[in-house]
Amino acid sequence: MTAFKQHPMVPQTTHDEQARQDFVSALRGHLSGRLMPGAYQIYAARVEPAFRAKHGRAPKDEHEVRQVMTQDPYYQFWSAMQRRSQELLWESVIDPTERQLPALIDRARKLGQRGAAKRRGRLRLDPQLTVPKYHTAADIHLQPGGYHTDFTADDVAAGAIYDKGINLYMGGALGEENNLMGDTLLAYVREKHPDLKPRSILDVGCAIGNGTVVWARAFPKARVHGIDVGAPVLRYAHARAQALGVAIDFSQQNAEHTEFADGSFDLVVSHIVLHETSKSALTRVLAECRRLLKPGGLMLHLEIPRGRTDIEKFMYNWESYNNNETFSRYMTDLDLKAEAVKAGFAADAVLVDEFTPKLDVAQMNYSEHFFWKILAAFNR
């Protein structure tokens, strides 16, 4: 378990609060490392043979797998544990956040005013922005209020809760600054596009900026922007970046239609954002990304895989049915390359790639065969 870096915006924990978070993190690791693989074993040893015996064939798709697996006691048990662990995750980070919220808000204000190194990162919020329905309809991954809810004036709670919460989610695998996803996408660029030297970078759906900071550090001469629809996560992101000494401009914008001029960026990235939007929003986001790219600019979206086999698809979609990742199951059969072409990218400039990071089973919640999915497209 990697220790979490206690930067100034992270709430302090009491002895017992830390013990609670540590148990939740260990529980998540145990569930994915020791219990989750059993669902696949049960499927192979009992559920699929029983289906074959009854129907004379294997299940024909993920939905038939769902019908039988959701009746299996082992799956039900793991599923109940997985759901409760997610709820406990939020409960364990919310208590310390609530306890210190006034101090955190004050600290965010002060950090926001102080310049970072030579160049001050800016924060621009838009109270008139309409938060899209795919954020307001349900608490995404059960986080109360999601990314966008202000519980009080100048709120940062959603950011503080998300920062520690996502670290517990993968048993510490995201790294001490939750930089795994940014690092993964950067590693992909270093391997596949080693000559890339972007001078302007946009991170869409940046939330607390954990991915954005990775790009700002990797390309210190670049102008780096992060956008999100959520005010509290942006306030937190800005304060966090200032605390870490990284200059990033954060603004409250909807990636479906931003205020940036055509061709504003060499590089547009996102980290596990697309699956939290909607069918129509995805189309608009990709088209907007293309509009924002300079000629020859690169778009990269890091995503969670949806599974290759029907049992894998079923397991990956646990989050969609049980963790308020409502849209993600619609991405299972979505042709991301076709979507990018629909958005105006040339077909030979689009690639849906796979990239394997170094994770152990205890950190892979839904399959032992984990890889990241990357939608890459050049604006030619």
Add this chain to the structure above:
Amino acid sequence: MFDDPAVDQLYAAYVTLATELSVAFERIDTLERLLETQSGLSREAIRNYQPDELVSAERQRQRIELAERLLRPFRDFREQRIARANRLSDTSPSD
């Protein structure tokens, strides 16, 4: 996840209980370590502690009391079932 929502509730409570137990264990561990470094009470002494007869008797009373409290709902359930069975076999007062 289960057909009977009561089972979901039971698992949810069980996992919460395990979490709080883990917190309590860490607290005990911290107490022991601080006692050792700050007041000389060694963990060895804790490990080797043998309660005398008075303490043993008190602890036995506490165990029985905990068991009784934990299992009280089952005793109540048993009494209700017996009472219901007796009511069904009673002749009606109107007879």
